[in-house]
Amino acid sequence: MRGAVLVLVAVAGLAASDPAIACRTHAPLRMQDIEFADLVVIGRIENYRIVREQEWRDRMLAQPNLDPDLREIYSSDKTLLPDYAMFDIVIDRSLVGTTAQRITVTWDNSTFEEPVSLSDVQYVVALRAPRSEIPPLRGPSATVFVTKRSDQPAVLQAPCSSPFILAVGSREAREAMELLER
Secondary structure, rough: HHHHHHHHHHHHHOOOHHOOOOOOOOOOHHHHHHHOOOOEEEEEEEEEEEEOOOHHHHHHHHOOOOOOHHHHHHHOOOOOOOOOEEEEEEEEEEEEEEOOOOEEEEEEOOOOOOOOOOOOEEEEEEEEEEOOOOOOOOOOOOOOOOOOOOOOOOOOOOOOOOOOOEEOHHHHHHHHHHHHHH
């Protein structure tokens, strides 16, 4: 009986969230965390998309005694925890590191809520190299997933905090650029 209640609670939580939000509280963005970046660029985001982790879904669906409600969720088009965003950055300027004029990056948002799209504006984006050390671990959760694509840079983001995808002209972008100039 207790197991059935736990499954129902888990299913209700998954079904109620679109997408799932796993952070109880939001950790403030600390600009000093930009020191963890291997690459910081200014550019425009193109070809933004959510990548569906079909392999994970297939593994879950292959379980013979999977609860029917979970089977429905894993079969749905809903964005789930293992899904991630991928996009290209057309680079106007590199502030830290060197790179090509156009790169493809991943973003496994630590708040588990990748947006459906991003605005067509210029951004300051801080990135971690595919094999760099783990990002800053702070906040009420220290959940960090393995980089989804080991061949592409990933957006820098501390768990349960905002990502370093900062609209040029915003207070945060100005602060980040001032820190980098020092």
